[in-house]
Amino acid sequence: MAQQLDTTFSALADPTRRAILARLVQGEASVQELAEPFAMSQPAISKHLRVLERAGLISRGRDAQRRPCRLEAQPLAEANEWLERYRECWEQNFQRLDALLEELKAQDGRGKAVKTRQKRRTHARR
Amino acid sequence: MLTKETGKLKIGESGDRALVMTREFNAPRKLLFDAWTKPELVKRWLAGPDGWTMTVCEIDLQVGGSYRYEWTHEKGNRMGMGGVYREIVPNELLTATEKFDESWYPGGAIVTTAFREGGGVTTVETTVTYDSKEARDGVLRSPMESGVALGYDRLEKLLAENFA
Numbered sequence: 001m002a003q004q005l006d007t008t009f010s011a012l013a014d015p016t017r018r019a020i021l022a023r024l025v026q027g028e029a030s031v032q033e034l035a036e037p038f039a040m041s042q043p044a045i046s047k048h049l050r051v052l053e054r055a056g057l058i059s060r061g062r063d064a065q066r067r068p069c070r071l072e073a074q075p076l077a078e079a080n081e082w083l084e085r086y087r088e089c090w091e092q093n094f095q096r097l098d099a100l101l102e103e104l105k106a107q108d109g110r111g112k113a114v115k116t117r118q119k120r121r122t123h124a125r126r
Numbered sequence: 127m128l129t130k131e132t133g134k135l136k137i138g139e140s141g142d143r144a145l146v147m148t149r150e151f152n153a154p155r156k157l158l159f160d161a162w163t164k165p166e167l168v169k170r171w172l173a174g175p176d177g178w179t180m181t182v183c184e185i186d187l188q189v190g191g192s193y194r195y196e197w198t199h200e201k202g203n204r205m206g207m208g209g210v211y212r213e214i215v216p217n218e219l220l221t222a223t224e225k226f227d228e229s230w231y232p233g234g235a236i237v238t239t240a241f242r243e244g245g246g247v248t249t250v251e252t253t254v255t256y257d258s259k260e261a262r263d264g265v266l267r268s269p270m271e272s273g274v275a276l277g278y279d280r281l282e283k284l285l286a287e288n289f290a
Contacts, residue, residue, distance in 0.1 A: 105153055
């Protein structure tokens, strides 16, 4: 599982591979069809597809001629769930921190106001 | 980069071992630095998910000095972690090691927190670099449900949100 998630993140780190996945959301496609929107050779696209396939993000059909690619949702769901959990925990912390900072700013403001008043008094006495 | 953004918090991966978390705060960075390094303030916000309270927070703020955090759940569970400060630039930067008592993952991590201020807003960027390849994922508290198939609708939304 650990390695799986790591592989997923690595595979997603490339913009071409993300674009391929976005295209596959619409349905399965051949290498040729996937290569069309990119200024890339089919071998270059095939290389990306192998990375995606190893990460389990896509699967290839058995049809020897066409070998259509299709999206496998599970690893992406896991990667997203991981981030979601992490995010929720930190967002809760940071909301508390926001409130604390407001409190500290108010205290700071009051502190400064007191100092200013003291200064004024000192000046007045002179 | 896979980025999850809701509200102001952004989380993404960086390289194959690190996570980067960015959040903006409406306060000067001196206050943020205080909130990160003064135990009485840290305890107020670094409580974790619902049900948890920070019960121990000890900070020896100097290079080579250590820190120790402990949390207790209302049902009695406890969790602890700590580490050693490696770099301290007041109001700007903190680097420390991080290790959990009951490590769900091998090794530890290095956490770097940078505080940048502009126009009264402070951006805090936290980079957690785990020791090993397995570790970033090992932080998982509970095993993920297997066999959860995502609907393609949700996936499409996900791709649009994360990779647009």
